[in-house]
Amino acid sequence: MAIIRCPECGHSISDKAPTCPNCGVEIAGKITVCPDCGNAYFKEDGACPHCKNHSSDIDEEENEQIIVSHDNHEDKDVSQSSPISEPDDTPEPPVNSGGNDKKKGKGKTVLIVSFIIAVIIVGVCFFFYNQAVSNKEESEYEYALNSSDPTILQSYLDNFKDAPEEHINIIREHLQKLSLEDVEWNDAVINGTKSALNNYLNKYPDTPHKQEILDKLDSIDWIQATNINTIEAFQSYVDNHYDGAHYDEAMLALKNIKSNEIKPADTQFVKTIFHNFFVAINSKDEGSLIADVSDNMTLLGKDNVSKNDVIAFMYKLYKPEIKSMLWTLTNDYDIQKKTVADGQFEYTVRFSAIQKVEGYDNKTTNNRYRIDANINADGKISDLEMTKIFE
Numbered sequence: 001m002a003i004i005r006c007p008e009c010g011h012s013i014s015d016k017a018p019t020c021p022n023c024g025v026e027i028a029g030k031i032t033v034c035p036d037c038g039n040a041y042f043k044e045d046g047a048c049p050h051c052k053n054h055s056s057d058i059d060e061e062e063n064e065q066i067i068v069s070h071d072n073h074e075d076k077d078v079s080q081s082s083p084i085s086e087p088d089d090t091p092e093p094p095v096n097s098g099g100n101d102k103k104k105g106k107g108k109t110v111l112i113v114s115f116i117i118a119v120i121i122v123g124v125c126f127f128f129y130n131q132a133v134s135n136k137e138e139s140e141y142e143y144a145l146n147s148s149d150p151t152i153l154q155s156y157l158d159n160f161k162d163a164p165e166e167h168i169n170i171i172r173e174h175l176q177k178l179s180l181e182d183v184e185w186n187d188a189v190i191n192g193t194k195s196a197l198n199n200y201l202n203k204y205p206d207t208p209h210k211q212e213i214l215d216k217l218d219s220i221d222w223i224q225a226t227n228i229n230t231i232e233a234f235q236s237y238v239d240n241h242y243d244g245a246h247y248d249e250a251m252l253a254l255k256n257i258k259s260n261e262i263k264p265a266d267t268q269f270v271k272t273i274f275h276n277f278f279v280a281i282n283s284k285d286e287g288s289l290i291a292d293v294s295d296n297m298t299l300l301g302k303d304n305v306s307k308n309d310v311i312a313f314m315y316k317l318y319k320p321e322i323k324s325m326l327w328t329l330t331n332d333y334d335i336q337k338k339t340v341a342d343g344q345f346e347y348t349v350r351f352s353a354i355q356k357v358e359g360y361d362n363k364t365t366n367n368r369y370r371i372d373a374n375i376n377a378d379g380k381i382s383d384l385e386m387t388k389i390f391e
Helices: 060-071 073-081 097-145 150-159 165-191 194-203 210-228 231-240 247-259 264-283 286-291 307-317
Strands: 003-005 012-014 031-033 040-042 293-299 302-305 322-329 334-341 344-359 364-375 381-389
Touching: 097 150, 097 165, 150 165, 165 194, 194 210, 210 231, 210 247, 231 247, 264 286, 264 307, 264 322, 264 334, 264 344, 264 364, 264 381, 286 293, 286 307, 293 307, 302 307
Parallel strands: 293 381
Antiparallel strands: 003 012, 031 040, 293 302, 322 344, 334 344, 344 364, 364 381
């Protein structure tokens, strides 16, 4: 190893240095030394730019000797200009011994410097590596902390075993909480009751199962409303589930129930029809009797009964021994209303009637009947059943 001047910037450097520390140009293996003038130049130049001598094929050892010679040229010039002295008995050291010691010292220096640079580079790389690992750990920690997925939290614990103890403890605590929450969730699902689901939701308002719970509660309330099938039940569903899955169905059910609700006018309408029917029987008024019956009705279990058949039925009630007959309605009407079209309804009716019969023997008999009947959308009696009640 020898000290040369950088061909690029003139800075004194080792000919074994990878690059010039001053300008950064490559040195080792890239330069040669002119044997004539001792000037260092790039091999790729082909010739010494100082004296134009072609010496690109000179070997490395010759370069070192030339460089050493060039560095000490002033001493050589002085020795050449002085008179030749007589040889004495003192042995002179080898000519190249000083050069070799110098080379060894410089080699050690370069080795130490190279080692220090390598240590610095490794240290810098290790620092940036640790910094990158630390940044990744911090990012994964924040992600796991805000997650409700146990697999993500466990993945953090598995991948960052050397993370800060505080982080590990917090994630473990979070994972335990999620595990407990999962157990309670399974219990609530298995229980399946409205109270169990509401209790879980109240305890864990930010649970990822929130929408699932709301859907289950919506379904429970809807089933309950349809089972009760009243205005109050459907109104309660609408009030508590304004965005529920069955909201439109509930509103339609409310409309139908309200339209089928028995109003005073409906009650009066039904009473009038059956009052006229039984008054006609009392007076044997055929015209009034068939005025409120359909053309083909069901009478006493027999289908397709005509109006003439209804008249025949009336006369059958008057047996030969009966002098007079009086039907009295007890006003205990049970009326059900059903919408069959817009503004058209059918009625299912049940009520009681007392038949007072006076015979030609001047004996009077009172019979009690349960009447079950239907009134169709045309307002006519379409079905009539009479069941005698024995008391």
